[in-house]
Amino acid sequence: MTNSRIPGFYKLSLDQKLDALAKAAGMDLDLLTPLLTSGLLTTQEADLMVENVVATHNLPLGIGLNFTINGIDRLIPMVIEEPSVVAGASFMAKLARTGGGFHATSSAPEMIGQIQILDVDDIPAAIMAIEGERGSLLAQADQIDPILKELGGGARDLEIRVIEDSPIGAFLVLHLIYDVRDAMGANAVNTACEKLAPRLEELTGGRVHLRILSNLSDRRLAKVKCTIPVDELAFETSPHPNLLPRGEGTSPLSPRERAEGEGIRNYTGEEVRDGIIEAWAFAAVDPYRAATHNKGIMNGVDAVVIATGNDWRAIEAGAHAFAARDGKYTSLSTWGQDGDGNLVGTLEMPMAVGIVGGATRVHPTAQIALKLMKVNTASELAEIIVAVGLAQNLAALRALATEGIQRGHMSLHARQVAIAAGASGELVEQVAAQMVAEKMVRIDRAEEILKKKKPIIR
Structure with missing residues (x-):
């Protein structure tokens, strides 16, 4: 069983870290050593992935520690160039452990394919025609991927929208709801939309134009919650910090700093809790603050998405569109307190990630990352990712509400x-x-x- 608590991990040499990681994950060390050698993407492999390849570009891969998600300890690979993210998320995960860790859920892995239908002379009649053939259209979409169908995926529903006020006038949009199981789903959904296009033109008398997946995957959501006991939020600081340990959080005061006593600040748990809630409230009502607030969430989210070979641009696009779904851009997370005065945080966002197909199965480091996290489904991976996003959000809010973001960063x-x-x-x-x-x-x-x-x- 994995143990995500590895005290002093940041002090170890690279070889010692891999050894400690293998022991904590219950894995053979040989499965992890490629991270230092052949686990890096070769130019030959890269040449098969994208065009005009001349080299590869490496980024640091750190390990998020202390995470307990749905009662399971997870060691979380994070690929990011920005300092303090891995340390901050790891330290907040340590605090969250004291309140039972992170509790996450996810909805069915349903993606939306959009089919734009133009030049429709009689929109009401076109809608009736589509509704009349709903069953046959879904059956046709189901045929594009027999393996996915066998695994329990496939076409689920059709939604018809009328776009009235557009620069080119009114047109129809058909949403194909498609369960993609453990894939990210873009290829399957796009292919299914292409398959339906000729039949839709026959039914509507219109012209199908765009037929493509939407990255606002608001039917494929992941949600996470954590409770931090208020007493665990209290801490002591000084105006002369030592360098932050890379994996644990704020360093303790040195004997000299304690002896001098000058500028030492004690933050009570209540002060920290209230400061975090007040900082979140700013993001909840102001889009200028919300943009930076949500960027902090994505620091954690993107780091895991990249480590697992998933499409971080799609995740970013979906997240920010979801943050503005009610017509005003706002915070993706919420923070408040429960009846006992403990800090409670939640995060909900679209999370279209996969563990099969694409770069996830081509990139050697992405394969190791998935093995290290021991995920069995795309839903599990989505739940892990939002937990890291909430942890990083908490790290940023705690710093902003107390000693300032620049101190540790x-x-x-x-x-x-x-x-x-x-x-x-x-x-x-x-x-x-x-x-x-x-x-x-x-x-x-x-x-x-x-x-x-x-x-x-x-």
């Missing part, structure tokens, strides 16, 4: 700045630590510090 960002300035080995941490202490995380300052630390070679 800039501590981790300082390492990247130090490397960009030319630091390597132990100098990376030394240069980064000095910039953080000075509250001056800039490349020119990193270069100045590095010049003083590097020995002069004669």
Whole structure:
């Protein structure tokens, strides 16, 4: 059984991390070692995936720790270049464990295919004609993928819409509702729409134009909830932070900082809870704030989507369209308190991901990521992804509501700045630590510090 708690994971060497990961996941180490070697996508493999390939582009893959989702511990691969995301999500997952972890659900994996029908002379008659052949149309759509049908998927329903006020006048739109099981579903749905086009033209006397899947997959939703005991939200901080540990969250105060006592701030659980709710309320009513708020959610969501070879652009498009479904762009998450004063958060969003087909089955690292998470269905994967999104949302809100987003983020960002300035080995941490202490995380300052630390070679 997987154990997502690996204390001190960030301190280990790369080899030690893989060994600890294999033990925590109950997997053979040989299945994970390709992450450091042949697990990377080769140019030959990439050349078969997209056009005009000349190279591959690698991003960091970190492991989200401490996650308990529906009572199951999950080790979660996250691919992202932004500092503090993996650490923040992991630390919030640790807090969520104290309240029972994350509880997630998902709806049936039904996607929407849209068929645009133009030049219809009699729209009411066309609608009646389509309704009269509903059964035969669904049966026809079912024939496009016998394997999917055998697995329990296939055409589920037809919805007819009349678009009245468009720049080209009124036209019909037919929605084909299609259960795609464990696939993302774009190919199956697009093929089914193509299959129906000739028959729809016969029935309506119109002209079928676009026939394509919609990325606003609002029939394929994933929802997650967590409860954080209010006492677990309390913490102590100082104006002179050490660098954040990469996998655990805010570092403890040093003995010197405790002795000085200057600027130490104690946040009560109630203060943190109320600050988080107040910060969420801003995003709930203001689209300018909501855009950044939801971007924080997508930091966690996209990282897992990319790690598993899924289409992160489709997920982004669906998420933001869903956030504006009532005519005003708003927060995807909600935060409040229960009757005992504990912090309660929820997140609901479209989640059209798959575990079969496409890059998910072609990219070697995506295959390892799925094995590490031990997911058996696309619905399971969707539930994991929204849990990570809610955890990352909580991490951002907690930072904003208390010590400020820059404190932890800039501590981790300082390492990247130090490397960009030319630091390597132990100098990376030394240069980064000095910039953080000075509250001056800039490349020119990193270069100045590095010049003083590097020995002069004669």
